[in-house]
Amino acid sequence: MRVLLTGSRGQLGSCFQDRLPAGWEILATDSEQLDITVLEQVKAVVSQFKPDVIVNAAAYTAVDKAESEHERASAINQDGPRNLALAAKEFGCRLVHVSTDYVFDGEADKPYCEQDDTNPLGVYGKSKLEGEKAVLAVQPEAIIVRTAWVFSEYGGNFVKTMLRLAQERTTLGIVSDQRGCPTYAGDIAQAIIVLLQNRAAGGIYHFCGDKEVSWSEFAQSIFSIAVESGVLAQAPQVNGIGTEQYPTPAKRPKYSSLSCQKISENSVEPSNWQLALSKIIPSFR
Ligand SMILES: NC(=O)c1ccc[n+]([C@@H]2O[C@H](COP(=O)([O-])OP(=O)(O)OC[C@H]3O[C@@H](n4cnc5c(N)ncnc54)[C@H](OP(=O)(O)O)[C@@H]3O)[C@@H](O)[C@H]2O)c1
Structure with a gap:
């Protein structure tokens, strides 16, 4: 398997390289080596490297900053994936693209399935949704x-x-x-690898952690593991506050759990994020 990886310096890009299966070849590119917003550059790299698959780990991920940088967010999250899909189609390879729970408005009361209606609340979520649509319009077999x-x-x-x-x-x-x-980004990387190994059908797959929490509960888990592993001498007191007490430029969904039912039918288990925390936090000492 020859993999062209974009966004190689990001969280997912870095974790993907760490988990590359033996025998797979990779061309890992950061934004300086391959700017996904430039179609000619994308086509030149794809035609030269001739990958079997492009894994797009590149994105504009600054949710709040996107509110004042519409054009940049849309260039990276919409035009970029479309460029990759066009090159994948032209040069006969498959595209794996990554999107977000922020395509939903958070009004649901049970985990979102792939076919549920989208309604992003902010510029970031809108740009990611347009990216999904652009990819599937060009290459329906993309993941x-x-x-x-x-x-x-x-x-x-x-x-x-x-x-x-x-x-x-x-x-x-x-x-x-x-x-x-x-x-955990390492689990997303592993999920992508398994989907590719299993030649999973094209379309949208939801993949997230196996336990739903609020941000304050997530923080408490982080602190208790950090204290257990000696990274923190003691945990701070966590007081839960309402969204209105922490105003941000971008509105966020109040509920964004994703159902991992479909991806689990492809032998991918949800991310055990507490286990991942207990493995990575000690390295922050
Ligand atoms: N982070 C989250 O909480 C979250 C939540 C839901 C979904 N996601 C999605 O998960 C995926 C991976 O996110 P992540 O957290 O790994 O992102 P990340 O750490 O912010 O990394 C994104 C990478 O994209 C690269 N990039 C930006 N513009 C580019 C361009 N024009 N051409 C090529 N590369 C470019 C950046 O490269 P340089 O460093 O070289 O500029 C950066 O390393 C994204 O699709 C994101 O939307 C993330």
């Missing part, structure tokens, strides 16, 4: 993995922010009225 609340040992994420804040403060107010499923 799109929607995921949520991503963390890893790489890059910036909620886990690292919480551990930093815990060093600075003894009490933290964390949002407790938004619920979702944390997902």
Whole structure:
């Protein structure tokens, strides 16, 4: 299997490289080596490397900043995936693209299935939804993995922010009225690998953590593992606060759990995020 990876320096891109199966060849590209918004560049790299599959781990992921950077968010999250799909179609390879729980409005009361109606609340979610549509319009056999609340040992994420804040403060107010499923980027990478190995059918798959929590409950899990593993001397007190007490430029869904039923029929289990936390937090010591 020859894999062209985009966004190689991001959380998913880094974890994907760490898990590359033996015998697979990879061309891992960051935004300097391959800017997915430039179609000619995409076509040149694909025609030269001749991958069997393109794994798109590149994205504009700054949810709040996207509210004031519509054009950039749309170029990276909509035009970029379309460019990759066009090149995949022209040069005869498959595309795996990654999307988000933020394509939903959060009004559901049970985990979202792949066919549920989308209604993104912010610019980021809208740009990711347009990216999904652009990919499937060009290459219906492409695989799109929607995921949520991503963390890893790489890059910036909620886990690292919480551990930093815990060093600075003894009490933290964390949002407790938004619920979702944390997902370890290493497990997303592994899920993509299994889908490719199983030659899974094209279309959208939901993949996220196996346990739904609020942000404040997620923070408490992080702190208890950090104390157990000696990364923190003591956990700060976590006070649950309402979304209105932590205003952000982008509106977020209050509920965004994803049903992993479909992907589990392809031998992929949901992300055991508590296990992943207990493996990566000790390395932050
Ligand atoms: N993070 C989350 O909580 C979350 C939640 C749900 C879904 N997702 C989705 O999961 C996927 C992976 O997210 P992640 O957290 O791994 O993202 P990330 O850590 O923010 O990495 C994204 C990467 O995209 C690259 N990139 C940006 N613009 C590019 C361009 N024009 N051309 C090529 N590369 C470009 C960046 O590369 P440089 O560093 O080289 O600029 C960055 O390394 C994304 O599709 C995201 O939408 C993420």
